[in-house]
Amino acid sequence: MKKTWTESGCTIMSDIWKDTIRSRFYINLLVSSPTGTVFWKASQVEKGPKSAEFIVDFLSPTIEEIGANNVVQIVTDNGSNYRKAKRILEGKYPNIFTTSCAAHCIDLMLEDIDSLEDVKNIMCKARPAVKFLYNKQQALDIMRTYTKGKELRRPGVTRFASQFICLDSILKQEEGLKFMVASNDWRHVENTEKNDAKELTRLIQNEDFWRKGKEIIRFVEPLVRVLKMVDGEGATMGYLYEALDRAKETIKSACNNMREKYMPYWSIIDKRWNRNLNSPIYAAAAYLNPHLFWNNKVRMNDEVRKGLELAIEKLLVPEDCANMSLELAKYQTRHPSLFRCELSMNIIDTSHPRVWWLICGCSVPILQRVAIKILSQPCSASACERNWSAFEAVHTKKRSNLLPSRVTDLVFIRMNMHLQSMAAEMANINADRIYIDHVNPFPEAENLEVGLSSDLEEEDDEECGPSRTNEEDDSTSLDED
Incomplete structure (x- = not known):
């Protein structure tokens, strides 16, 4: 799974939860990519307000371990401490996007x-x-x-x-x-x-x-x-x-x-x-979705332009920017090398946009790299909330005296075994186009x-x-x- 992050990038998501038995607080961290989501770590935290600096100190070692260049975005809820933490992390890691959980915002x-x-x-x-x-x-x-x-x-x-x-x-x-x-x-x-x-x-x-x-x-x-x-x-980005x-x-x-x-x-x-939710990256992702672009469902506007500029700034080294502009022009003008070949048009309406770029974007390798990284990411941190169900299953009234370290170890095994069992399903989900009408x-x-x-x-x-x-x-x- 880690080997794929160099190409597709990954998303770090985090949340804080309180167990109802011992009133202890835990903070968790999961890593998501097209190959699946992995529960990375969790830690007990002291009661009371937690500063943005505490959250930064919890997330930063994982970013360093994974490699900042492999992390595309950080997704959290809308708490003011998480918002402040994301601003600090953006300054510390300028190549990483920070967004709010779309599911929570729509709710x-x-x-x-x-x-x-x-x-x-x-x-x-x-x-x-x-x-x-x-x-x-x-x-x-x-x-x-x-x-x-x-x-x-x-x-x-x-x-x-x-x-x-x-x-x-x-x-x-x-x-x-x-x-x-x-x-x-x-x-x-x-x-x-x-x-x-x-x-x-x-x-x-x-x-x-x-x-x-x-x-x-x-x-x-x-x-x-x-x-x-x-x-x-x-990946719904x-x-x-x-x-x-x-x-x-x-x-x-x-x-x-x-x-x-x-x-x-x-x-x-x-x-x-x-x-809560507005981020230029969403507009850029929609524009780079070939199905939406080809069918004129998304057009170039200020939001899209800002999103593309931000993506170029964060995901590319300066020497690639000139070639990126040329490749983006080929995409915007629907160059035959991208849109006129039989394979490209056969899969544009059925495959996930990430897969389309992987197969059909070889003539624009720099834009292909950027598009794959953006379109491989989720929009929400819902996996964090599902992770808390594993905590509740492990930390029951009969096992309420478990040490926090023991709880997190058991959850690590339980959660990742479950996620591993879903690997084949995840591969299918991230290979096919998402039909929202379905x-x-x-x-x-x-x-x-x-x-x-x-x-x-x-x-x-x-x-x-x-x-x-x-x-x-x-x-x-x-x-x-």
């Missing part, structure tokens, strides 16, 4: 949408409905009968887009739920749980709830689709810029081009993009092992609203005072 967009008045009104009705059904066994048994065993999805505290996934799962069971509240079986529930059950009956019989709920899902589905794409495995633009246009179309309807959504997307934003929840009662009881007094607990400036990032 923040969805949280902002969740706070819109019309959306919030529907969400605050959907959430108690799910809570009631899963807290009352009699109601749950009846629901499962009328939904033919299909479950509803509950909004999670930290799960991406969970509020909208919950609403979508209710809307998909509209017919079954309407039959349920009209049945004689439900009369027994209403007799024992009078107020809550009758409130749920009124909600399910309210056509306005179903109409507005479907409208909300139609508006947010394009954004959730982008979130699912960047939250998954694979070449797709994010165009995918968000397309999401905005799809939202506009879903609103029937009515400005008063789509502008609140557009404003939220633009605000979060400019505040991403399922709201998967079916059928016959789930739910076990929701205790979780929902704990959240009983919680206000309706965003599902994520870590805002961009605090929580698990342990920001500075």
Whole structure:
């Protein structure tokens, strides 16, 4: 795996997590490339705010070990200490890009949408409905009968887009739920749980709830689709810029081009993009994606130009810059050596852009090298969050006295064995083009092992609203005072 980093480069990602058993904090570091993601190291950290300097001291030895020239970018969450650390690292390693986790940023967009008045009104009705059904066994048994065993999805505290996934799962069971509240079986529930059950009956019989709920899902589905794409495995750098633009246009179309309807959504997307996610590298990556370029989905503009200039500055030595300009001109003018041969056109719509450059970019070797490094990177640090699941599996109540060093050793073995088992799948993911239209934003929840009662009881007094607990400036990032 390490041998491939010279050609494709790699991404370093990091996050901070608190275990719920001993209240200990850990910081982790993973390395991602087209050949897969590897859990590199983790360390326990003392309680309290962690400075940017601490994060720099944790990341720098790994950058030196891997080789700064092999690291293309560093991806973290949006905590203020991580933001400051990235600025320090950019000064220390001028050839490395630093970006924010796209999955977290898009989830923040969805949280902002969740706070819109019309959306919030529907969400605050959907959430108690799910809570009631899963807290009352009699109601749950009846629901499962009328939904033919299909479950509803509950909004999670930290799960991406969970509020909208919950609403979508209710809307998909509209017919079954309407039959349920009209049945004689439900009369027994209403007799024992009078107020809550009758409130749920009124909600399910309210056509306005179903109409507005479907409208909300139609508006947010394009954004959730982008979130699912960047939250998954694979090198998505070449797709994010165009995918968000397309999401905005799809939202506009879903609103029937009515400005008063789509502008609140557009404003939220633009605000979060400019505040948390905007990096010239995304525009450059989209422009270097041959499928998008050939089909005129991305054109040269100020963002693209700045991105290309930054890429040249960071990834090339000065003596290569003149030849890079000539090679870039060949790409921009769609030179026959790049775009007219049969093989090039056969795979431009089916292969991953990194693979296209690897096979078809030999006539522009300097641009080929830059394009492969950029297009081989992910957009998010979601692998770090999945890594914390391995920590939770190892650090259980029965094994709560494990030394931190022992915990990290066990996680290292467990996580990397899992990642190794996915090597073949990763090879396929990073060989084929990503079709965002094929991403399922709201998967079916059928016959789930739910076990929701205790979780929902704990959240009983919680206000309706965003599902994520870590805002961009605090929580698990342990920001500075």
